[in-house]
Ligand SMILES: Nc1ncnc2c1ncn2[C@@H]1O[C@H](COP(=O)(O)OP(=O)(O)O)[C@@H](O)[C@H]1O
């Protein structure tokens with residue numbers, strides 16, 4: 001497992017390769033140049049062998065460029081692709097970004113520009129001294145029973161917060177039946193249990209190496225594939241993982257469900273905010289009332305626990321103000337009921353905020369993200 005940040009350069013243009021190499025020179029402490037080649041087939045072999053964190057890919061032909069970016073991001077989801085090209089065309093930029101690149105830089109790449117892109121890619125490169133790095137915020141999205149939209153909120157909130165290079169982790173701690181993988185159509189090789197079964201190696205570098213970056217922005221850490229693996233995850237391991245993630249990411253979004261005990265208590269104790277997500281049906285509200293009271297008794301009160309009303313319909317029998325009265329809480333954010341947008345998003349494996357940014361769901365989630373950022 002490389003403790004250093006490693007880069008592969010694939011570019012036909014020798015001048016461009018040399019310029020990048022010399023830009024990277026001052027950082028040999030933290031960056032390894034794992035390879036620099038002038039054609040894609042050699043590049044693919046080097047990537048396979050060296051498993052770099054970043055590939056800087058020269059693009060001279062748009063069709064081929066799209067194919068190459070897709071090839072890398074599909075085959076090596078943990079690799080971030082920085083595209084570089086001499087072509088200023090917006091269409092090129094958009095297609096290459098849509099294909100999965102994290103950056104599109106113009107040749108010749110300036111030193112500062114490359115440094116910023118690498119920082120944005122953010123895999124512990126040029127690390128900020130620990131004391132300067134503000135601790136990230138842990139936000140858990142919770143409903144004890146499920147079926148209320150916690151995964152929908154978690155996945156979309158993570159994607160919304162990950163705009164503009166903000167580093168976001170999305171952790172599926174629904175230990176029995178997590179479905180973040182399904183929502184994002186990913187099938188990671190490494191899961192939470194590969195982290196917790198290697199406790200002695202559990203540090204920030206190791207965590208980053210097992211997380212997969214989803215094209216919608218967040219880095220994803222998901223549930224064990226086997227049901228019985230979940231049992232082996234202990235609350236103190238959950239706490240450790242979350243605290244490490246807090247040191248790497250600006251936001252750590254946790255999807256969780258189930259009783260107020262065990263791992264869930266560890267999650268809540270680490271959380272800066274808990275988004276209690278429910279709907280406006282009578283049984284859901286009854287349960288919400290019970291759980292909000294129980295959480296308050298355990299020390300998670302109004303300051304930490306925020307009420308999210310999902311699948312809201314303005315014409316429903318129960319109105320937001322009724323819920324606020326019954327629960328003695330104000331609604332932090334309501335999210336409209338838009339069945340098709342929600343379902344299409346799951347079918348496409350892309351968060352609603354990315355797939356249909358104009359959907360009322362996306363607008364509500366964006367508002368939630370903006371509020372949480374304040
Ligand atoms: N705002 C919404 N509008 C319409 N359908 C929604 C909305 N939020 C969630 N859903 C749908 O409700 C179902 C349950 O959502 P999910 O996020 O999986 O809940 P949970 O994680 O609490 O079990 C999913 O089919 C999802 O598409």
Ligand SMILES: [Mg+2]
Pocket residue numbers: 146147150151152174179255
């Ligand atoms: Mg769920």
